[in-house]
Amino acid sequence: MNLRTLLVISLGLGGLSACGDDKAPAAAEGDCAAGQSFKAVADPFLDKYCRTCHGATTAAKLGGEHDFSKEAEVFEHGHAMVENLTGGGTPMPPEGSKQPTAADKQKFLDWLECSGAGEGEHEH
Numbered sequence: 001m002n003l004r005t006l007l008v009i010s011l012g013l014g015g016l017s018a019c020g021d022d023k024a025p026a027a028a029e030g031d032c033a034a035g036q037s038f039k040a041v042a043d044p045f046l047d048k049y050c051r052t053c054h055g056a057t058t059a060a061k062l063g064g065e066h067d068f069s070k071e072a073e074v075f076e077h078g079h080a081m082v083e084n085l086t087g088g089g090t091p092m093p094p095e096g097s098k099q100p101t102a103a104d105k106q107k108f109l110d111w112l113e114c115s116g117a118g119e120g121e122h123e124h
Contacts, residue, residue: 032114038071041111046074049093049100078117085109 032041046068052058054068067073074081083089085105093099100108112118 032111036111036114038074038111038115041107042071042074042115045100045104045108045111048104049098052097075115075117078112078115079119082109082112082118 084092
């Protein structure tokens with residue numbers, strides 16, 4: 001090989017590496033981005049729209065229904081939350097209750113997805 005051919009090859013290979021994906025791999029299932037923790041996303045949503053009926057003190061009063069003050073309970077029922085929030089199950093929050101804004105609902109649904117909580121029955 002002559003010097004010109006080597007130069008062309010090395011420039012071509014250098015250009016390919018510059019086009020490579022130096023970004024971190026996409027978040028794995030169940031691995032939310034920074035700032036998308038249970039405390040940062042789910043807790044505020046649940047406090048605002050769900051725990052009036054599904055909180056530590058109110059759940060027992062309502063027949064022992066789900067206590068969403070516990071993260072494990074949210075993971076266990078995350079699939080139903082997705083259904084209920086998107087019109088596929090029992091509409092929640094129920095009519096007459098404070099309804100989430102589209103942005104709040106989407107942020108919570110995104111958290112359910114990235115955390116893996118919304119993907120089906122979970123054993124915790």
